[in-house]
Amino acid sequence: xxxxxxxxxxxxxxxxxxxxxxxVHDSFCNRxxxxxxxxxxxxxxxIAPLLMENVAIAVNQTIEKADFTVQTGDxxxxxxxxxxx
Amino acid sequence: xxxxxxxxxxxxxxxxxxxxxxxVHDSFCNRxxxxxxxxxxxxxxxIAPLLMENVAIAVNQTIEKADFTVQTGDxxxxxxxxxxx
Amino acid sequence: MVDEIRIQPxxxxxxxxxxxxxxxxxxxxxxxxxxxxxxxxxVGDSDVVGLQLEHYPGMxxxxxxxxxxxxxxxxxxxxxxxxxxVGELKPNAQIVLVVVASSHRPDAFAxxxxxxxxLKTEAVFWKKELRNDxxxxxxxxxxxxxxxDSWVDEPS
Amino acid sequence: MVDEIRIQPxxxxxxxxxxxxxxxxxxxxxxxxxxxxxxxxxVGDSDVVGLQLEHYPGMxxxxxxxxxxxxxxxxxxxxxxxxxxVGELKPNAQIVLVVVASSHRPDAFAxxxxxxxxLKTEAVFWKKELRNDxxxxxxxxxxxxxxxDSWVDEPS
Numbered sequence: 001x002x003x004x005x006x007x008x009x010x011x012x013x014x015x016x017x018x019x020x021x022x023x024v025h026d027s028f029c030n031r032x033x034x035x036x037x038x039x040x041x042x043x044x045x046x047i048a049p050l051l052m053e054n055v056a057i058a059v060n061q062t063i064e065k066a067d068f069t070v071q072t073g074d075x076x077x078x079x080x081x082x083x084x085x
Numbered sequence: 086x087x088x089x090x091x092x093x094x095x096x097x098x099x100x101x102x103x104x105x106x107x108x109v110h111d112s113f114c115n116r117x118x119x120x121x122x123x124x125x126x127x128x129x130x131x132i133a134p135l136l137m138e139n140v141a142i143a144v145n146q147t148i149e150k151a152d153f154t155v156q157t158g159d160x161x162x163x164x165x166x167x168x169x170x
Numbered sequence: 171m172v173d174e175i176r177i178q179p180x181x182x183x184x185x186x187x188x189x190x191x192x193x194x195x196x197x198x199x200x201x202x203x204x205x206x207x208x209x210x211x212x213v214g215d216s217d218v219v220g221l222q223l224e225h226y227p228g229m230x231x232x233x234x235x236x237x238x239x240x241x242x243x244x245x246x247x248x249x250x251x252x253x254x255x256v257g258e259l260k261p262n263a264q265i266v267l268v269v270v271a272s273s274h275r276p277d278a279f280a281x282x283x284x285x286x287x288x289l290k291t292e293a294v295f296w297k298k299e300l301r302n303d304x305x306x307x308x309x310x311x312x313x314x315x316x317x318x319d320s321w322v323d324e325p326s
Numbered sequence: 327m328v329d330e331i332r333i334q335p336x337x338x339x340x341x342x343x344x345x346x347x348x349x350x351x352x353x354x355x356x357x358x359x360x361x362x363x364x365x366x367x368x369v370g371d372s373d374v375v376g377l378q379l380e381h382y383p384g385m386x387x388x389x390x391x392x393x394x395x396x397x398x399x400x401x402x403x404x405x406x407x408x409x410x411x412v413g414e415l416k417p418n419a420q421i422v423l424v425v426v427a428s429s430h431r432p433d434a435f436a437x438x439x440x441x442x443x444x445l446k447t448e449a450v451f452w453k454k455e456l457r458n459d460x461x462x463x464x465x466x467x468x469x470x471x472x473x474x475d476s477w478v479d480e481p482s
């Protein structure tokens with residue numbers, strides 16, 4: 001199945017990429033697995049910014065701290081530290 | 086010498102008086118003396134509202150807590166409890 | 171740097187005062203905190219028909235200037251505007267406006283709230299509530315004094 | 327009772343939002359506290375050329391709605407409006423507006439400051455400062471987090 005991966009703000013700039021589709025084999029997913037799939041597609045160097053501890057992952061616009069499941073068509077976003085106001 | 090005495094808000098209503106002139110003999114003055122002079126002119130009942138502890142006296146727009154001096158033409162005001170905002 | 175204090179029977183325009191405050195604050199302004207107090211149409215079970223506001227011309231302005239001077243000692247402020255109406259006001263009318271501009275959000279918020287808390291207890295105004303069940307002169311409440319006193323021990 | 331949250335590239339009119347807030351709050355409104363954040367023209371020794379604001383459509387609105395829901399649990403509020411701009415903003419431009427209407431002054435003030443403190447740390451926005459000495463993505467500061475956390479232990 002296919003998910004949509006989004007990159008925001010500094011990550012978008014550093015990866016030079018706003019969004020991409022990604023094939024995942026399993027509905028079960030976690031951060032490490034997801035990063036491995038992305039590394040396979042984009043290369044180790046390019047995904048380096050995603051490895052920072054302060055980068056959050058949101059699945060369908062909800063922050064996921066541990067493991068998560070995805071379904072085809074889901075939106076998985078990488079979010080650098082936020083600040084509004 | 087003559088001073089101007091002002092009454093504000095509830096005091097103005099209760100005394101039915103906004104301002105009056107008052108002859109004082111001495112530049113030294115205090116609350117008790119002032120009230121006595123007013124009582125002589127207005128009567129004991131009418132000045133009763135001025136005796137309340139929460140009524141402040143301002144001489145030339147500055148609150149005076151104890152004794153004060155006055156000069157001819159000075160403005161002496163009786164102020165009930167204030168609240169703005 | 172000269173703050174504005176106006177006592178007037180006329181209504182005020184929030185938009186105009188805000189624009190003037192921005193103008194006076196200059197290009198380093200990052201934060202504007204404001205407050206407007208209005209006449210509520212009821213108090214408890216009573217309908218409010220109006221609010222009558224009295225002041226002591228000269229002394230009232232002075233009492234507000236003192237509050238602003240104290241606020242400026244505690245916080246880094248660019249401009250402050252206080253407009254306070256007097257006379258007879260109808261329900262839903264604007265009574266008071268405080269606008270505070272600063273480089274920084276915490277200063278603007280703290281100073282705006284401080285000024286309002288001191289206006290309640292230290293500014294020379296008298297307010298009479300005109301109600302369907304009788305008129306009443308309003309006094310600062312225990313809560314008003316407590317809010318004012320809460321600033322005394324706080325670090326600035 | 328439905329609060330308003332708008333994310334938009336367009337500028338906002340303080341006067342219009344204030345008028346709409348009063349309208350929605352109704353005749354028992356006694357207090358309106360507001361805050362506007364603006365782009366400062368310098369930061370330290372650097373000149374600021376602009377501010378670039380990005381958001382995550384849908385998630386950002388949700389993150390603000392959560393903040394407002396939490397504020398409504400703590401305080402008695404009549405209406406809240408949050409307008410937050412995105413896109414590229416020039417120095418002195420308005421960034422964010424929070425307007426809070428309540429019957430009572432303490433509630434309006436506290437909720438307005440609470441919403442701003444949480445917008446800084448919990449709302450899904452990213453800000454890049456465009457400066458004469460290089461661009462920089464802004465992070466919440468230790469002070470921002472401290473201000474947010476100060477609400478946790480406080481009685482509401």
